[in-house]
Amino acid sequence: MNVSSQTWIVVADDPAVTALVVAARALSAEVTAVVAGRRATAESVAAAGVDRVLWLGEPAEGTPVEAYAPDVARTVADGAPRAVLGSSDGAGRVMLGAIAALLQAPVLSGVIAVEHDGDQIGVTRSVFGGVAERRDLVTGGPAIIALAGGDVGDPSGAAVPVEEVTANPLTTGRLTGVRKKEKAPVNLGAARTVVAVGRGLKAKADLALITGLADAIGGELACSRPLAEGVDWIPKERNVGISGQQIAPELYVAIGISGQLQHMVGVRDAGVIVAVNSDKAALIFKQCDYGIVGDLYTVVPALTAALAPKP
């Protein structure tokens, strides 16, 4: 399949696109965005540093953005870019899936680096949950790439026109309401220090110990997967690992976390990693800068006390 020299980004009603734009610019001089969702999103994207915005029109009341996936796919196929980037969260996966099905191309995830040599795209990915890395060349058509979305800085660029194109969204699903969450949003990615807790914590009531340390150290609270679901002690947004947040704080303190691969992949790029665990054979002790082998129920209070400002 012949591809152009462009890189496209797909947007599913989430205006925080600077991460995708930056990645796209590294691949091509020309970046087109195809946007499904409200006009306001399209206008926001139009000022985020892309060269062209194709917008699939204002969704009728109750139409979910995922209903536009086939239209997104068709529009991308017509454009035949060398690469198309989308968010690995939420509806981004749906859009990328539709594109992949239409183009019969793989979606590349766990991407560490992307580079191009002319129209040929090379991708380095973390595979099998992070146990290995591999580099592949994409041949025969566009590289479809899932990346962490969100904003990595302020959007900048002269606003380009929003070009509306006709769309024929699926009608098999209708939104009937949204029940808003009570909690304030969490931005773990921006925190300088993060204190995470895992299965070593025996009871929900013991969380006070950990939040006490987080306060004393000036850090955000996070957790490994089991505490965010199943046990449900900590909101999902605070889950760090392959199925949650991937963060790179300056200091990461892991309390009662064994150091399983699926979790550690989430903090691979942290500055300094500290671990507290009672099992001296725990995997995490091979993946930290400083490790205390001890009972978190005595070590954490001692740490909190040691961090308190001296009178």
Added chain:
Amino acid sequence: MDFGLTDEQELLLDSLRELLERECPESYIAELDRTHQAPTSFRLALHEAGFASLGFPEEYGGTPCDAVTLMMLTERVSQQGLNNGYGIELLQAKDILEFGSQEQKADILGLLAAGAVPFALGFTEPGAGSDNSAMTTTAVHRDGTVTFNGTKTLITNALDAKYLLVMAKSSDGDDERTAISMYLVPMDAPGVSTNKLEKIVWNTNDSCEIFMDDVTVPDSCLVGRQGNGFRQLMRNLDLERLVIAATCLGLAQCAFDDAATYASQRVQFGKPIGSFQLIQLKLTDMAIKLENIRNFVYKTSWMVDQGIPLRSQGALCKRYAAMAAFEVADDAMQIFGGIGVNAGTRVSRLWRDLRGHRFGGGTDEIMVHIAGRQIIREHR
């Protein structure tokens, strides 16, 4: 000889492991032991997953199952650290299945399928323990009713159960064995009173004295034939011994794993104590005993499944399992040292609970009595 697991056994053990993780963690068992409560919520969870009606015909809501698989499940529950957590009630209900009337079967098996304790075994009396036929509780039949008078003691799970399976003297015949009959007596029948006994073992099973003072119930409470009580009871004793042996196996395995882990982590004189030969000797001999108990339990279960008469096998298995398992727990206690004797520790609970199995379900010495005579008989 295939020592591997079938697909079904693997899947059953996987499910059981998941269930135990969710519904029966150590903190739960420790709390029950401390407060002398029964594992009701775990029992219900087992029932919901269908484990409570194993080994029974489908027409009574059960799922037929072989003895080897049943013992694997019993072992696994015990290995969690829970004593008498599985197997005993199911097996007791077999008595009813074989000898009971249609109404009795439906009633008891329905209770089992609902996750309840259908009955407690009411055999032991103050003057009749190992010498069971020295019992003095009487059952007088008159005008379509039976009247019970007597005292039973050290009865397990009676306070939780709907019925008492009473063994009582129903006639004055010379042969004590033909004078005993088996009855299902409701625990809430007028004249039945109880006195809870405080014991130091098996805290999750209540133990009590039961006083029957002119307890009169319809004679439909008779199980099987009058005068046939003793023979009916003997029928399933071997299976009971097997369940006890499998329980001992699981509890001992738990104690062993705890002790071995502790030995690898506890540092004294600059090294883990597991690097000292005297500790290694204990652990090695414990491992050998566990292997022996395991082979004994599963060979005996296999014999049951093949329909091979057990003869003395059940008694040999129970005696060895209970004694060797206790030795394993005792060595585990020694390895733990001062920590083991703290109240609330798992190893101290396992040690206490295993001690009980050396007389529960037939004493070590009665097992010799049973097996010894049988051995001589076979070699005549």
Added chain:
Amino acid sequence: MTIVVAYKWAPNPQDAAVGSDGSVDFSRAKSAISEYDPVAFELARQVAEATGAEVVGVTVGDASIDTSLARKAALSRGLDRLVIVADDRLAGADSTRLAAVLAAVVRGIGDVDLVLAGESSVDVTEGQVAMTLAGQLGWLGLNAVSSVSATDGGYAIERDVPSGTASMVLTGPAVLAATTDAVLSRVPGMKDILGAAKKPVEVLSLDMLDVSSAQVTLTAVSASRPAAGNRQRVIIDGSDPTAAAAELVGALRAAKVL
């Protein structure tokens, strides 16, 4: 009315042997129902218990996924029957390939209302196959689904969205990927496990399926183990918590992260 559960029989990468050349060897690892799939089985079962729908399990992969244990493990989770494609030509297949085969199977089953799947697989962990399957079928694809129930003329679902929980009504076929904690999946019970051997299993040949062929492929260039990370691995004995805390805080201050 048919509900399909698309699941995976796969090993955990933690159990794989990774060579210094980045090769990943799963031969010693034990496969099982993928860790996040049980929730899809449970959701399907709950809907079927309410509606009487047939629940069909579908799985595709290399030849090793078709074993007696694998079949029973799936059938013991509330399936009425199972359809498998097990062909070594699918070894290492990417998400689009797997989705194409799954789509061919689903089309062959016919009259399917819903395809339910887990959030992601335990071994690949991309969270992509289900949504690409939606694309292959031309159906609505929705992820982060936390609840599914039957309603007049369709299904009512709930999904996690950034602002909260969105409710939706489905009036046509869809592929739904469930969150791992959407519902607590029941432990396969006795009757389910012992009855699994009696349920029907159909093994379909890859050659007999109408599967779109891949247009874009990947050419492997190199592989490696992840960089060890050059962590310092300074281990402090925590048996005296106060001393350990003092040592750590001192080191962190010296490293200027505190």
